Amino acid sequence: xxxxxxxxxxxxxxxxxxxxxxxxxxxxxxxxxxxxxxxxxxxxxxxxxxxxxxxxxxxxxxxxxxxxxxxxxxxxxxxxxxxxxxxxxxxxxxxxxxxxxxxxxxxxxxxxxxxxxxxxxxxxxxxxxxx
Numbered sequence: 001x002x003x004x005x006x007x008x009x010x011x012x013x014x015x016x017x018x019x020x021x022x023x024x025x026x027x028x029x030x031x032x033x034x035x036x037x038x039x040x041x042x043x044x045x046x047x048x049x050x051x052x053x054x055x056x057x058x059x060x061x062x063x064x065x066x067x068x069x070x071x072x073x074x075x076x077x078x079x080x081x082x083x084x085x086x087x088x089x090x091x092x093x094x095x096x097x098x099x100x101x102x103x104x105x106x107x108x109x110x111x112x113x114x115x116x117x118x119x120x121x122x123x124x125x126x127x128x129x130x131x
């Protein structure tokens with residue numbers, strides 16, 4: 001995880017620390033230090049807020065390659081389950097030979113995770129927290 005924090009946070013951490021050190025040296029009173037800390041926390045928070053806005057824009061995008069990864073994963077799971085429970089048994093019955101086996105445990109975990117996210121989204125909509 002440290003390589004990830006160096007990649008994402010490393011570029012921003014050094015300038016923010018430098019700003020904080022300069023503010024510590026320049027300010028003298030407790031009130032000024034508190035104001036400087038508030039300013040520094042707003043600067044630290046800005047990249048996170050920008051990432052949230054970027055996520056919102058990507059989710060509303062019409063392109064399938066930008067906003068369609070969630071439906072794509074759902075379709076892949078649905079097709080995998082259809083193959084496992086419908087197509088493969090029919091092929092085995094018709095040919096008498098076992099067909100290819102898909103990793104059912106991985107598909108099940110992914111489907112349950114997607115259903116959980118769908119339920120969370122529904123709860124958010126019913127709670128009035130989203131559009």
